[in-house]
Amino acid sequence: xxxxxxxxxxxxxxxxxxxxxxxxxxxxxxxxxxxxxxxxxxxxxxxxxxxxxxxxxxxxxxxxxxxxxxxxxxxxxxxxxxxxxxxxxxxxxxxxxxxxxxxxxxxxxxxxxxxxxxxxxxxxxxxxxxxxxxxxxxxxxxxxxxxxxxxxxxxxxxxxxxxxxxxxxxxxxxxxxxxxxxxxxxxxxxxxxxxxxxxxxxxxxxxxxxxxxxxxxxxxxxxxxxxxxxxxxxxxxxxxxxxxxxxxxxxxxxxxxxxxxxxxxxxxxxxxxxxxxxxxxxxxxxxxxxxxxxxxxxxxxxxxxxxxxxxxxxxxxxxxxxxxxxx
Numbered sequence: 129x130x131x132x133x134x135x136x137x138x139x140x141x142x143x144x145x146x147x148x149x150x151x152x153x154x155x156x157x158x159x160x161x162x163x164x165x166x167x168x169x170x171x172x173x174x175x176x177x178x179x180x181x182x183x184x185x186x187x188x189x190x191x192x193x194x195x196x197x198x199x200x201x202x203x204x205x206x207x208x209x210x211x212x213x214x215x216x217x218x219x220x221x222x223x224x225x226x227x228x229x230x231x232x233x234x235x236x237x238x239x240x241x242x243x244x245x246x247x248x249x250x251x252x253x254x255x256x257x258x259x260x261x262x263x264x265x266x267x268x269x270x271x272x273x274x275x276x277x278x279x280x281x282x283x284x285x286x287x288x289x290x291x292x293x294x295x296x297x298x299x300x301x302x303x304x305x306x307x308x309x310x311x312x313x314x315x316x317x318x319x320x321x322x323x324x325x326x327x328x329x330x331x332x333x334x335x336x337x338x339x340x341x342x343x344x345x346x347x348x349x350x351x352x353x354x355x356x357x358x359x360x361x362x363x364x365x366x367x368x369x370x371x372x373x374x375x376x377x378x379x380x381x382x383x384x385x386x387x388x389x390x391x392x393x394x395x396x397x398x399x400x401x402x403x404x405x406x407x408x409x410x411x412x413x414x415x416x417x418x419x420x421x422x423x424x425x426x427x428x429x430x431x432x433x434x435x436x437x438x439x440x441x442x443x444x445x446x447x448x449x450x451x452x453x454x455x
Contacts, residue, residue, distance in 0.1 A: 131201075132303055132336050133159040133182070138196035140181045142407075149407040151177040151191075153360035156434075159304070164330060164337040166351035166368075168344060168383065172404040174360040175340045179306045182338075183223055184213040200304070219249040222297035224290070226309040231293060232281040238265075238292050239277030242299060249300045264295040267332075268325060287318035294325060301333050308340040323349045344387050348372065353440075356380050359405055359415035362434055363444045376443040378420045414446070422447060 140152035152174045159165050167175045180186055182198055184205060198205040200220060208216065225231045233241055242261035243254060252260070258277070265273035268291040281289055290310060297305055307326065311319040327350055330337055339351055347354055347368065354371045356364040356379065364377040375381040382400040402419040411417060417427040426446050434444045 130161045131158060132161045132163075133157070133338070134197070134199040135178075135182070136197045136199075138178065138181060138198065139194050140177055140186055141192060141194050142187075142190050143192065144190070144408070147408055150360050150410070151407050152181060155196075155357075155360075155362055157355060157362070159336055159338060161303075161336055162330070162334060163353065164339060164351045165353045165355060166339040166341060166347040167355050167357060168341060168347060169357035170342055170383075170400075170404050172359075172406075173357040174407075175342075175357050176308055178357070179223065179308055179338065179340050182306065183217055183221060184208070184210070185217075215249075218245060218302075219300045220302055221304045221306065222300070222302040223306040223308065224293050224297050224310050226312050232289060234281055236280075237277065238279055238281065238284075242277065242292075242296055245296055245299050260299070261295075264299055265292070267298075267329075268292075268295045269321070287314055287322065290314065290318075290322055291325070294322075294329070298329055298333055298335070302335060304338065305330075305335050306338045306340065309342070310339075311346060312341075312343075319346070320349075326350060344372075344383055356383070359410060360407060361415065361444065362442075363416065364442070366441045370441065376437065376441070376448060377416075377445050378422050378447075379416050382419075414444075 135155060135157040138152055138155040139150065142149040142151055155178055167178065169175050181193055182205065186193060193206055196206070200216070205213065205216065239258065239261055242264065243257040246252065246257040246260050247254065261277055262273045265276055270276050270291065284292065310326070311322050314322065323346065326337065329335065339347070341347060351368050353367055354365070355362055356377065358379050364371070364375070364380045371380060372384060375384055385398040386400065388397060400419055405411060405415060413429050414427040414432055417423050420427065432444045432446050434442050435448060436442045437448060
């Protein structure tokens with residue numbers, strides 16, 4: 129399978145008066161054409177900052193990509209000027225943000241915002257852009273698209289606004305779609321509809337998806353492969369079916385245990401003790417050590433490296449220093 133996105137040793141740091149904050153600290157990530165990969169972890173793990181790094185939207189002043197490559201096919205995005213990145217952003221790579229109300233302009237109609245994106249990136253006239261906008265709204269599930277283009281964002285429900293954001297993201301048939309917590313603010317029924325829509329669009333537009341989420345229930349519906357992040361680092365990578373059957377890293381195991389079951393047999397949901405360490409005060413050894421139920425002496429003193437266990441699996445944990453320990 130051909131590679132679409134290839135990230136090598138990505139380091140995105142924030143420079144404060146007294147110290148350097150490593151928000152993303154040496155991330156390697158690969159996404160193939162037509163593939164859906166989920167980047168999973170709690171808030172503060174570095175998922176969203178990884179996606180903003182790919183988009184060239186690291187907050188400034190203060191934030192900076194200090195090392196690494198972000199290759200979109202044969203283009204190194206970290207070397208592009210802002211003008212060149214603007215041409216890539218929206219056309220080659222699109223992003224759906226967590227809260228569509230903050231991403232849509234409240235004083236412009238849905239149609240005006242869609243038309244602006246289409247005319248900028250595709251160079252068509254307004255009449256053609258309006259026609260394309262209506263077609264896109266129909267594709268994402270609006271039966272009265274001709275009316276929706278005249279509406280303002282505040283007149284739409286959360287699920288409808290998210291569909292508009294998906295239509296806008298897909299308007300230029302991007303090679304890569306980054307979906308940052310696309311269903312977080314929606315109820316369960318609407319979540320399922322949005323996930324089904326994303327699944328269908330990847331087939332229709334032949335688009336790859338990088339799904340950013342903390343919800344492993346969402347992952348199981350959409351992704352083929354899972355990458356787990358913790359405190360700015362990747363701690364595990366595996367195919368979707370394998371990671372649910374046998375998580376290797378204690379953090380991944382905790383995330384899976386935290387997913388509610390349909391049986392309702394447990395009285396209280398499992399939760400991982402403690403919190404993700406602040407990037408400006410990371411521990412000396414393993415970054416998960418203070419929360420881990422399998423911690424031992426070495427974990428407190430040494431930093432584990434991400435180790436390949438097989439062609440499809442890797443883990444950052446001293447429990448797997450000997451390959452034969454993994455059956």
